[in-house]
Amino acid sequence: MGPWHPETELIAYLDGSLAGEARARVAAHLDGCAECRAALEDFGGLLARLAATAPEPPPLSWGRYGVDLRVRREARQGAGWWMFRPLQAALSVGLVAVLLVLAVQSTGPRPIANGGLAALEVASGVRLDVIRTYTLLERLDLLEDLDVIVQLDRLAPGSEG
């Protein structure tokens, strides 16, 4: 480990925040170290030079600046949450759209419109209402037969079903 040389202590020494023993230690070191004395002098010179020569920004129209600021402030005050949260707003809209699509799809197969049935009847030459009735009648006949079968033992001999 080499000899100690103050580094950030030089900054504190320059800005006057170094006090007591710490300051005395740095001062004693500077008395015997030309390199650190040169660094201290250069740092001080740089800070002073920067303070004296800070460039000025391009000029602004302060009237325009004030107007723009007022417009932005009024826009912010009148804006809803969605103006400041565009991503959340977009996600919310998207979610609602997805839910709507899912809701529509979940209602099951859509019934065939009457116009569709008529076309099917014409194409097949069959009366679909008769088919539906026939199916019902067929089932009723079967149920009646079942009823007869169940009550066979109660039916009088010689009766016809």
Next chain:
Amino acid sequence: MEPTDEALCRRVGEGDEAAFDLLVARYQGRAYRLAWSLLRDADEARDLSQEAFLRLHRNAARFEGRARFSTWFYRILVNLCLDHRRRTRWWRRIMAPVDAAEESETPLVERQPAPLLDPADTVERERTTTRLWQAVDRLSAQQRTAVVLQTQEGLSTAEVAAVMNCAEATVRVHLHRALTTLRKTLRQE
């Protein structure tokens, strides 16, 4: 008697728009200059300094008065500028590097205050000053912020630490590294 910045800020928090306008008038020049020093772009400096005022307006009720108003406001502005630089870093890397002096509308040298020096040294001194500020522009964001706040805004190390929301020792580290770099740059010339 003129109201203090802290009193005005409290009134802004209570909805006093006139107090806000007065604070803007007091700080607009400093805010724009500080933003420009950190960003070196007049349009961005204007936009971000206005954004800082808008945030001040929105959050004035939260200002408790424990720190000076200028410290609190500068912290808002510096954070905005540093965040902006961070967000646009990739874009600035893609674009060809441009010297700060070329980037601005008026060369840096022409915007220096008139030097009170021997005319024979003036040209050389102005050239050195330009190179010095170009070197400042190449410092890291933290080092540059510390340098600008101390030299341009005249803040003490403690105040710089409050604005940058770090310890004083950290500010001294930034300053020491910045000055070491600047010293090397000038010695190489």
